[in-house]
Amino acid sequence: MTAPNPDTPAVETTALRKIYPGIDGPPKEALKSVDLSVKPGSVFGLLGPNGAGKSTLINILAGLVVKTSGSARILGWDIEKNMRQARTAIGIVPQELNLDAFFSPREVMELQAGFYGVPKRERRTMEILTALGLDDKADVYARSLSGGMRRRLLVAKALVHSPPVVILDEPTAGVDVELRQSLWDYMKELNDAGTTILLTTHYLEEAEEMCDEIAIINHGEIIAQDTTSALLARLDRKEAHITVDRDINSLPEGLSGPGVDAEIRSPRELLIRFPPSQVHMGTLLDAVKKAGLEISDLSTRDTDLEEIFVALTSSSGDGLPPTRSGDPQAGTLEKSRTRPDP
Ligand SMILES: Nc1ncnc2c1ncn2[C@@H]1O[C@H](COP(=O)(O)OP(=O)(O)O)[C@@H](O)[C@H]1O
Numbered sequence: 447m448t449a450p451n452p453d454t455p456a457v458e459t460t461a462l463r464k465i466y467p468g469i470d471g472p473p474k475e476a477l478k479s480v481d482l483s484v485k486p487g488s489v490f491g492l493l494g495p496n497g498a499g500k501s502t503l504i505n506i507l508a509g510l511v512v513k514t515s516g517s518a519r520i521l522g523w524d525i526e527k528n529m530r531q532a533r534t535a536i537g538i539v540p541q542e543l544n545l546d547a548f549f550s551p552r553e554v555m556e557l558q559a560g561f562y563g564v565p566k567r568e569r570r571t572m573e574i575l576t577a578l579g580l581d582d583k584a585d586v587y588a589r590s591l592s593g594g595m596r597r598r599l600l601v602a603k604a605l606v607h608s609p610p611v612v613i614l615d616e617p618t619a620g621v622d623v624e625l626r627q628s629l630w631d632y633m634k635e636l637n638d639a640g641t642t643i644l645l646t647t648h649y650l651e652e653a654e655e656m657c658d659e660i661a662i663i664n665h666g667e668i669i670a671q672d673t674t675s676a677l678l679a680r681l682d683r684k685e686a687h688i689t690v691d692r693d694i695n696s697l698p699e700g701l702s703g704p705g706v707d708a709e710i711r712s713p714r715e716l717l718i719r720f721p722p723s724q725v726h727m728g729t730l731l732d733a734v735k736k737a738g739l740e741i742s743d744l745s746t747r748d749t750d751l752e753e754i755f756v757a758l759t760s761s762s763g764d765g766l767p768p769t770r771s772g773d774p775q776a777g778t779l780e781k782s783r784t785r786p787d788p
Pocket residue numbers: 466467474475476494495496497498499500501502503
């Protein structure tokens with residue numbers, strides 16, 4: 447199925463709102479007024495901490511949760527007025543591993559293909575299972591599959607009708623490093639072949655590695671939407687850790703300037719934060735040397751999404767990242783799970 451117009455967003459929501467009725471407590475407004483626009487052909491990340499409203503949004507798109515107000519379109523098809531076209535345009539990989547234990551992967555795929563009315567001769571059951579490394583498990587009961595295999599089967603199942611838009615809700619939550627990498631590779635392959643990917647995640651590393659564009663959601667509100675590189679550049683901040691050959695008595699003169707913030711971390715270690723667009727790193731190193739210190743080690747770190755998230759959600763709202771030792775009130779995103787802390 448093709449989009450009515452190549453510029454039509456793959457996914458678009460307008461003032462989308464969801465209020466869950468409270469059972470024991472007050473009603474919960476899970477989505478406040480969400481405007482989102484996903485470019486066709488992109489890998490788009492919806493990044494936010496647990497409880498932010500990611501699954502609610504995805505489940506509305508999937509037709510599993512009924513919105514309270516606002517609208518949503520998939521490739522221009524309204525999820526309510528053009529429900530059939532909208533459902534055909536997307537493949538959804540849910541967060542929960544909801545598979546019938548007594549079906550084999552082959553049966554799961556065939557049932558799903560039947561559900562979407564894919565003619566037998568057009569079915570790609572084994573091709574998709576093979577691509578996800580499940581070909582040798584095609585005929586075993588789903589209940590005997592490992593968690594990682596079930597996750598892959600959910601991805602396979604979402605692809606039976608070759609949807610132009612694939613939506614994955616926390617595709618790598620709780621999966622091991624190896625599977626995560628292979629799922630990422632497979633998502634990239636799908637995207638290279640023209641599929642638009644919308645994924646939700648609370649892992650910063652996943653958003654950074656996978657996504658062309660990111661929307662950050664917190665408490666049911668989109669607080670930023672931009673290209674990944676623009677988001678990362680938004681906070682003009684870099685850190686330099688400098689180790690020197692002798693104990694530092696006082697901060698070298700010259701480690702100052704607009705936006706420069708230096709501190710002595712340990713007797714022989716300096717931490718300098720600076721805005722790279724205004725202050726040259728060479729200038730800072732010169733200042734250290736001028737103070738008679740010999741630099742024995744140096745490492746730098748760019749701003750990461752966590753700092754951006756914290757800056758965007760911090761009450762001060764001055765747009766500057768708090769210090770690392772600060773007490774960010776909303777630091778509940780998960781940091782990289784593979785990179786060691788710098
Ligand atoms: N069926 C439901 N009934 C009531 N509240 C819900 C329901 N589903 C989710 N919520 C609440 O809505 C908020 C958003 O949840 P969810 O969309 O699952 O967030 P996320 O996927 O980002 O973790 C949370 O506060 C959650 O407790």
